[in-house]
Amino acid sequence: MSAIARAPSSSGAVTDPIRVMVVDDSVVIRGLLGRWLDEEPGLAVVASHRNGRLAVDDVLRSNPDVVILDIEMPDMDGLTALPLLIEKKKNLVVVVASTLTRRNAEISLKALSLGAADYVPKPESNSGVTTSAEFRRELIEKVTNLGQRARSRGLPGHAPAGRPASRLPQGAGAPPAPHGALRASRPSSFTIRPYSSARPRILTIGSSTGGPQALNTLFGEIGSAIGMVPVVLTQHMPPTFTAILAEHITKAAGRPAAEGRDGEVIQPGRIYVAPGGKHMLLAKNGNDVVVRLSDAPPVNFCKPAVDPLFKSVVDIYGTATLAVVLTGMGADGAEGVRRIGEVGGSTIAQDEESSVVWGMPGAAAHTGMCSDVLPLHDIGRKVSKILLGGRP
Incomplete structure (x- = not known):
């Protein structure tokens, strides 16, 4: 059975809410998520279904902007329903909800390759879902921001080609983004600083929503230049997911990728992924540089977070x-980018048009400390050229 929830009244503050469909085989979960979402200004649950088949049959009639899609359901599961939903409604945002098992992590990453915009890890029990403030916060944040992105710009695959950022002298551009801010519109200009004259001795990467797909593209295009330096990266992901992500990166890069292990000496040509639930940093140990894992509190609501990694990297490698x-989403990494710029290192931020959400790269760009703001498909070639010693 499906249930249609009421939309906010015309007297409410939000006149054009983001329309949400909830698809889950648990009536308890459907009811809970429906209440959470309907309580948020700017969101309205327009349909609720117990399996993928009902969702596919109803998607044109209910016309949601965002679908929250469970993985394991009777009759038609989420992975089967996903491409059918997207085929019926081309600009649909699908957020996959799955529990933290290895199988579901693999399915969630598979869903991203099939067109899902993002995933949200779901506590394993109904009681866990009910009491998890973190799950509620993450769900609402993703629905809101991905829905806004789809409404205002269209999905990356359907967006018009981006125009390059204007290059202005350092100090002449827009002010930095406030901490945690999301940029919804394209800025008129950026402050672009020169690349470092020093040849890089490390590549460090930060990513979040849309990151797994972007990382596969990036590593596929860097090519053999990855062998020149160690690569360390933080992708906002929970435990189990990061191990699967590393396996996917290994295939895309043609180089070994794995979760970083505490005390491990980093080596050129290897890719170290921050494990879910831990911050990953680098530290000196004699003449070696080693991985350090930290159980410190979340930074920017994230664990792992990008800022601790970036700051530890620049403290060792400088220019x-x-x-x-x-x-x-968010602004994680912006403070690290600021530190990198202050000591003369180089940062490339992904542009808005090619980003699923232009929060983190937008915040980085608005520090005035980036050396380029580029479409995703240009970043790998640029990185490769720089690592091989070419002029940026």
């Missing part, structure tokens, strides 16, 4: 630091 900030 020989090359950083990349890819698609993601």
Whole structure:
């Protein structure tokens, strides 16, 4: 059975709410998510279904902007329903909800390759969902921001080609984004600083929403230049997911990628992924540089977070630091980018048009400390050229 929820009245503050469909085989979960979403200004649950088949049959009639899609359901599961939903409504945002098992992590990453915009890890029990403030916060944040992105710009695959950022002298551009801010519109200009004259000795990357797809593209295009330096990266992901992500990156890069292990000496040509639930940093140990894992509190609501990694990298490598900030919500990484710029290192941020959400790269760009703001498909070639010693 499906249930249609009421939309906010015309007297409410939001006149054009983001329309949400909830698809889950648990009536308890459907009811809970429906209440959470309907309580948020600017969101309205327009349909609720117990399986994928009902959702596919109803998607044109209910016309949601965002679908929250469970993985394991009777009759038609989420992975089967996903491409059918997107085929019926081309600009639909699908957020996959799955529990933290290895199988579901693999399915969630598969869903991203099939067109899902993002995933949200779901506590394993109904009681866990009910009491998890973090799950509620993350769900609402993703629905809101991905829905806004789809409404205002269209999905990346359907967006018009981006125009390059204007290059202005340092100090002449727009002010930095406020901490945690999301940029909804394209800025008229950026402050672009020169690339470092030092050849990079490390590549460090930060990403979040849309990151797994972006990372596969980036590593596929960097090519053999990855062998020149160690690569360290933080992708906002929970435990289990990061191990699967590393396996996917290994295939895309043709180089070994794995979760970083505490005390591990980093080596050129290897890719170290921050494990879910831990911050990953670098530290000196004699003449070696080693991985350090930290159980410190979340930074920017994230664990792992990008800022601790970036700051630890630049403290060791200074002007020989090359950083990349890819698609993601929030502003994690911006303070690290500021530090990299202050010591003379280089950062490339992904542009708005090619980002699923232009939060993290937008915040990085607005520090005035980036050396380029580029479309995703240009970043890999640029990084490769720089690592091989070419002029940026």
